[in-house]
Amino acid sequence: MNSQPPAASTETSYGEAIRAGFVHLLSSHREVFAIGQGLWSPWYVGNSMTDLDKLFGKARVIDTPVSELACTGAAVGAALCGYRPIVIHPRMDFMVLAADQIINQAAKWHHMLGGQAIAPVTIRAIINRGGEQGAQHSQALHAWFAHIPGLRVVMPSSVADARDLLVASVLCDDPVLYIDDRWLYERKAVLPAVSERPLAAEGPRVVRSGTDITLVGAGYSSWLCEQAAEILAAEGLDAEVIDVRVLNPFDPAVILASVSRTGRLCVVDGGWRNAGWAGEVIASVAEALDPRQLKSSPRRITLPNAPAPTSRMLEADYYIDAGHVAAAARTMLAARETAS
Amino acid sequence: MSHRHWQSELAGLADPAQYTAPLVIEAAQGTRLMGLLRSMLVIRHTEDQIGQLVVAGLARTPCHLGIGQEAVAVGVATQLRTTDRVFGNHRSHAHFLALGGTPTSLIAEVLGKASGTSRGMGGSMHLFGREFGFHGSVPIVGATIPIATGAALAAKLDGGDSVAVAFFGDGATEEGVFHESMNLAAVHDLPVLFVCENNLFSSHLDIELRQPSDRISRYAEAHRVRSLTVDGNDLLAVEAAANALITGIRQGAGPALLEAVTYRFRGHVGPNEDIDVGVHRRMADVSAWKRRCPIKRLSEGLLAAGIVSGDELAALEREVVAKITDAVTLARRADYPDPSALHDLVYACRP
Numbered sequence: 159m160n161s162q163p164p165a166a167s168t169e170t171s172y173g174e175a176i177r178a179g180f181v182h183l184l185s186s187h188r189e190v191f192a193i194g195q196g197l198w199s200p201w202y203v204g205n206s207m208t209d210l211d212k213l214f215g216k217a218r219v220i221d222t223p224v225s226e227l228a229c230t231g232a233a234v235g236a237a238l239c240g241y242r243p244i245v246i247h248p249r250m251d252f253m254v255l256a257a258d259q260i261i262n263q264a265a266k267w268h269h270m271l272g273g274q275a276i277a278p279v280t281i282r283a284i285i286n287r288g289g290e291q292g293a294q295h296s297q298a299l300h301a302w303f304a305h306i307p308g309l310r311v312v313m314p315s316s317v318a319d320a321r322d323l324l325v326a327s328v329l330c331d332d333p334v335l336y337i338d339d340r341w342l343y344e345r346k347a348v349l350p351a352v353s354e355r356p357l358a359a360e361g362p363r364v365v366r367s368g369t370d371i372t373l374v375g376a377g378y379s380s381w382l383c384e385q386a387a388e389i390l391a392a393e394g395l396d397a398e399v400i401d402v403r404v405l406n407p408f409d410p411a412v413i414l415a416s417v418s419r420t421g422r423l424c425v426v427d428g429g430w431r432n433a434g435w436a437g438e439v440i441a442s443v444a445e446a447l448d449p450r451q452l453k454s455s456p457r458r459i460t461l462p463n464a465p466a467p468t469s470r471m472l473e474a475d476y477y478i479d480a481g482h483v484a485a486a487a488r489t490m491l492a493a494r495e496t497a498s
Numbered sequence: 499m500s501h502r503h504w505q506s507e508l509a510g511l512a513d514p515a516q517y518t519a520p521l522v523i524e525a526a527q528g529t530r531l532m533g534l535l536r537s538m539l540v541i542r543h544t545e546d547q548i549g550q551l552v553v554a555g556l557a558r559t560p561c562h563l564g565i566g567q568e569a570v571a572v573g574v575a576t577q578l579r580t581t582d583r584v585f586g587n588h589r590s591h592a593h594f595l596a597l598g599g600t601p602t603s604l605i606a607e608v609l610g611k612a613s614g615t616s617r618g619m620g621g622s623m624h625l626f627g628r629e630f631g632f633h634g635s636v637p638i639v640g641a642t643i644p645i646a647t648g649a650a651l652a653a654k655l656d657g658g659d660s661v662a663v664a665f666f667g668d669g670a671t672e673e674g675v676f677h678e679s680m681n682l683a684a685v686h687d688l689p690v691l692f693v694c695e696n697n698l699f700s701s702h703l704d705i706e707l708r709q710p711s712d713r714i715s716r717y718a719e720a721h722r723v724r725s726l727t728v729d730g731n732d733l734l735a736v737e738a739a740a741n742a743l744i745t746g747i748r749q750g751a752g753p754a755l756l757e758a759v760t761y762r763f764r765g766h767v768g769p770n771e772d773i774d775v776g777v778h779r780r781m782a783d784v785s786a787w788k789r790r791c792p793i794k795r796l797s798e799g800l801l802a803a804g805i806v807s808g809d810e811l812a813a814l815e816r817e818v819v820a821k822i823t824d825a826v827t828l829a830r831r832a833d834y835p836d837p838s839a840l841h842d843l844v845y846a847c848r849p
Contacts, residue, residue, distance in 0.1 A: 191655070217655070222682065223678070223681055225678035225679075225681065227644065228644040228647065228675055228682045229678075229682065231641070231645050231648060232645075232647045232648030232682060234648060235585075235646060235648020235650075235652065236648040236649065236652040238633060238648075239583060239648070239652035241652050241655065243648075258638055258641060259641070259644065263645065268845070268846050269619060269843045269844055271616045271620055271624060272626070272839070272843065273617065273842075273846070274617070275634060331847050332846050356847065358847040407845070
């Protein structure tokens with residue numbers, strides 16, 4: 159356990175909040191266990207799982223051979239037999255080796271066996287972009303997996319969600335892909351008491367109210383939207399920010415309501431542009447709203463259609479920052495001034 | 499090509515001219531073995547009728563028939579309990595029936611009917627029967643091998659002595675996940691039995707064109723997993739090997755591999771004997787293997803031991819055929835799933 163309970167005003171980091179989710183789950187639910195590579199290592203997954211093996215034992219916090227597919231399949235098998243395993247893939251890139259068990263198996267068994275089998279497995283994938291990690295250690299593949307019916311996909315952005323969406327994912331009877339981002343690990347906030355909420359009731363949420371433009375992000379991109387909204391506020395521009403939180407099944411209602419008020423939509427996505435998540439959000443809005451409700455064309459800010467570079471000089475061009483988001487919003491709002 | 503010099507390492511088990519004699523049966527086993535013969539006949543005739551439904555155009559889902567391989571499923575099933583967890587593959591009609599599934603629920607599933615064992619949502623390749631220990635079958639080759647390994651991890655966490663079983667073919671041993679799973683099971687001492695039905699073919703391709711040896715148990719040796727290789731067309735040999743391995747697993751000896759050498763009388767998919775995924779098969783091989791038919795050898799053994807007469811055997815077969823004909827009639831009359839199932843079953847949790 160943490161050495162001492164935090165004082166009421168103490169802030170908790172996102173990484174520590176993930177760990178708090180594990181501690182809650184492993185303490186309160188005996189059918190929960192964690193399995194994956196690096197779980198007995200002090201650094202493999204940042205500060206998000208430190209000493210869990212010492213607290214809960216190596217029988218329930220299982221470090222594994224280098225076998226992503228078999229370990230994910232074993233978690234699916236244990237889930238079919240009454241357990242609620244969490245499989246950890248320290249890089250989302252490595253999880254690609256386990257695609258059969260996630261896409262063909264976990265996501266399908268309930269449907270194809272007539273609702274008689276459930277696979278309540280949580281697959282935790284960590285996006286670890288930047289730091290010259292290159293093309294195979296930094297991918298954000300959420301859009302790929304959000305395409306799969308039967309697989310819930312969540313991307314926590316806030317500190318509280320880092321813990322509470324993990325708890326909700328594990329307690330959900332469906333397979334869930336929980337994606338966290340190392341670039342969020344030092345985000346801090348006061349963490350409220352843990353609450354167990356049904357994941358099926360969770361969805362996109364307005365995290366900052368505004369009237370001029372709707373900024374939409376998921377995971378780290380949502381935090382960028384919040385930072386951009388701060389920049390814009392200093393200039394007298396009032397952005398609303400929506401944190402998507404749950405990418406599949408996707409309920410765009412909150413986004414539709416927001417854009418119908420602001421008339422402007424800018425989607426920020428840490429994934430690629432083509433056939434990507436940002437395109438899905440824009441399509442959902444475009445087909446539901448009367449075009450006359452839009453004051454400008456929707457816009458998406460994404461990674462370029464290129465693998466992640468390694469050299470830091472190229473990384474600086476590759477990744478999105480809050481300044482890019484603010485600049486795009488400014489351009490969209492400037493069109494308003496010109497038109498009026 | 500190197501396979502010109504290829505020689506079987508299965509000590510005659512891959513040669514259909516050997517192991518053709520009637521089984522030697524003890525009188526005390528007579529009643530029990532008559533029950534197992536009946537089980538094998540039920541599997542044989544259920545699959546035969548499914549083949550006819552394919553020919554008639556009534557069954558469209560890909561049907562992979564295991565006719566000729568019945569002794570493996572029945573022999574292993576005798577060693578299992580309903581609390582054990584068994585997983586199958588694309589060719590799992592026999593596993594489902596041997597463990598206690600009914601022909602009616604299987605045929606209804608093959609026809610896509612709501613009364614099917616997977617409520618008409620799975621078809622031939624997605625079978626389920628948890629109440630008798632059959633936890634699911636899928637056609638992605640090798641996919642249930644790690645899943646059974648995870649079921650064994652669950653059994654280990656549960657405590658107790660239940661086991662997990664994965665049935666797969668020789669083709670699945672060419673998938674990396676087979677080796678990953680054997681390694682994982684060995685490192686963690688998991689109570690899982692890997693059952694390889696080595697029928698010497700994967701789809702249309704002979705094992706000699708796919709592997710440098712036809713002896714699958716060599717992989718178990720590499721992974722430090724106990725193994726036995728047996729004549730898969732000898733019910734008693736399969737039972738004895740399964741008993742030895744499963745007893746060890748229940749006592750905590752860790753995973754094991756059972757290699758049962760057998761042969762399917764039909765092609766990879768569908769009812770044809772002479773065509774296998776578009777490639778003509780050597781009918782001389784099929785005919786030779788039919789002389790090693792597991793049902794024939796058990797029947798002849800029961801006759802030789804004086805446990806049953808020829809007339810009684812004929813009556814038994816007629817009774818089984820009639821029962822399965824009735825099952826087909828019932829399944830054909832059953833309803834299709836309600837269209838709401840398409841959407842309602844995607845997620846188990848609803849808001």
